[in-house]
Amino acid sequence: MLNVQFAEASSSGISSLGLNLKGFLFNLITLLIVFLILRRYVWPKIVITLEARRMMTEQSIAQARQVEEALAKAEVRAEELLANARVEADKAMADAKVRVEQLIASGEKAADERGTRIIQEAEGRLAQERERLHSELKGELSALVVATTEKVLRKKLNESEDRNLIEESLKELA
Amino acid sequence: MQTLSRRSLARYAANSMVAGVPSAEIARHLGAALIETKKTKQLAQLIEDIAYELEERKLAAHAQITTAHVIDEQIRKQIENFIAKQTGAKQVTLSENLEPALIGGIHIETAKLSWDETIRRKLTDIGGAF
Numbered sequence: 195m196l197n198v199q200f201a202e203a204s205s206s207g208i209s210s211l212g213l214n215l216k217g218f219l220f221n222l223i224t225l226l227i228v229f230l231i232l233r234r235y236v237w238p239k240i241v242i243t244l245e246a247r248r249m250m251t252e253q254s255i256a257q258a259r260q261v262e263e264a265l266a267k268a269e270v271r272a273e274e275l276l277a278n279a280r281v282e283a284d285k286a287m288a289d290a291k292v293r294v295e296q297l298i299a300s301g302e303k304a305a306d307e308r309g310t311r312i313i314q315e316a317e318g319r320l321a322q323e324r325e326r327l328h329s330e331l332k333g334e335l336s337a338l339v340v341a342t343t344e345k346v347l348r349k350k351l352n353e354s355e356d357r358n359l360i361e362e363s364l365k366e367l368a
Numbered sequence: 369m370q371t372l373s374r375r376s377l378a379r380y381a382a383n384s385m386v387a388g389v390p391s392a393e394i395a396r397h398l399g400a401a402l403i404e405t406k407k408t409k410q411l412a413q414l415i416e417d418i419a420y421e422l423e424e425r426k427l428a429a430h431a432q433i434t435t436a437h438v439i440d441e442q443i444r445k446q447i448e449n450f451i452a453k454q455t456g457a458k459q460v461t462l463s464e465n466l467e468p469a470l471i472g473g474i475h476i477e478t479a480k481l482s483w484d485e486t487i488r489r490k491l492t493d494i495g496g497a498f
Binding site: 332333335336337339340343344347348351352353355356357359360361363364366367368 | 435436437438439440443446447450453454471472473474483485487491492494495497498
């Protein structure tokens, strides 16, 4: 009877609008059942999974932020280190320049001293060589004088003159 | 056994000559002493020592004369007189050597004294003076 009434109503009221009330209710109940099943069994898992993914995403974002911050800090630190390194390098360069100048100066001084010593030694050797040559020359000259005198005397001094020489010598000695 | 020095032998020889012992006997004694003391190789030195002793005692002087040319008798006499005056010896004997390398002048040498008046020595002095 209900069906009849419902059929009548549908044919008369809603059915006149082209809607199937029965089918609508059936679909609604089915949808509710599906909804309840989903809510009871599927939805919590999906929520948990989504929550886990959200947390993971948030953790990833936080980690990314931390990484970014660490990177920023590292960049700052690197800049600082670079700046310090530049300062130290400039200082080292300045020190090295001063040291090099000192070394050059001391090297020039040592070279001057060595040069002076070499010149003095050379002068000493030259003087010695000059003295040696002078002595040799004197020796050769005296030998030449003696040899020449001897030759002359051998030619000039005959027996008679030698006799006179001996006589004079004896007188002088006496 | 007392060893006889060459000097004491020379003194013995001089004393013996002064005492008038014959030369042959003195020579025999000296020879025996040299053989006994095994000093026969020192005969030349012993003769020099005897000459020194004789010259020291002004008894005799022996001079070695070296010249470049032969000397005549007059020069020889002058040399004897010179040596007698310098040494005070009563008796002077000479022995002569010729040495042309001396060029000229005279070199006299006795047991005690020596004179070198040669041109060779004077040239050497000149060379040394340089």
